[in-house]
Amino acid sequence: ARGWAALKGGHLEEAEQMADAVLASAPRDDKAEAEAYYLRAQARGKRGNFHGALEDYESALEIVPNSIAIMLDQGGVLHTLDRFEDALSVAEAILKIDAQHAVAHNNRGLMLRELARLDGAEMALRCALQCDDAYHDARVNLALALIEQGRLQEAESELARVLEVDRGHVDARWNRAIMHLLRGEFAAGWRDYEI
Numbered sequence: 767a768r769g770w771a772a773l774k775g776g777h778l779e780e781a782e783q784m785a786d787a788v789l790a791s792a793p794r795d796d797k798a799e800a801e802a803y804y805l806r807a808q809a810r811g812k813r814g815n816f817h818g819a820l821e822d823y824e825s826a827l828e829i830v831p832n833s834i835a836i837m838l839d840q841g842g843v844l845h846t847l848d849r850f851e852d853a854l855s856v857a858e859a860i861l862k863i864d865a866q867h868a869v870a871h872n873n874r875g876l877m878l879r880e881l882a883r884l885d886g887a888e889m890a891l892r893c894a895l896q897c898d899d900a901y902h903d904a905r906v907n908l909a910l911a912l913i914e915q916g917r918l919q920e921a922e923s924e925l926a927r928v929l930e931v932d933r934g935h936v937d938a939r940w941n942r943a944i945m946h947l948l949r950g951e952f953a954a955g956w957r958d959y960e961i
Contacts, residue, residue: 800829868897
């Protein structure tokens, strides 16, 4: 508990030390050990030690193999390291556990987009929205996939839906700026770009 509090307070080295202390005393394959690996992975990731974080996520998942929370964070680190195929595999493993997990569908769409598989990305992002129609980040990601396919009118419609609810959504404004600039609508594009 002290380690998680330290992590939340931004005391990353202290959080890592607390995790080390638990790992030195916890019985092998105990849930406390898995929690300590997870804590240390988060602290290491926030400190930029992504490879160490991945090792700890893998160790935690050996003990609690179906932990979606751990898998989501593992996928995030893999994405950060540009290991898109591996991050895609993690998203797909989550969907085998919970086929209606909107974040996993979104992450799958993001990885497919990174891999330039835009049709699959669009389908995955639409699945995320079927699971949660109010998932703004998935809708913004869908708009970006549509922009990359040259389907600007559809993208504009998706971005408008987000901005109707959340006028300050940074990624929606950014993507709308890109779309306007691609169409040569420079005044509108720069207006969104500056925000």
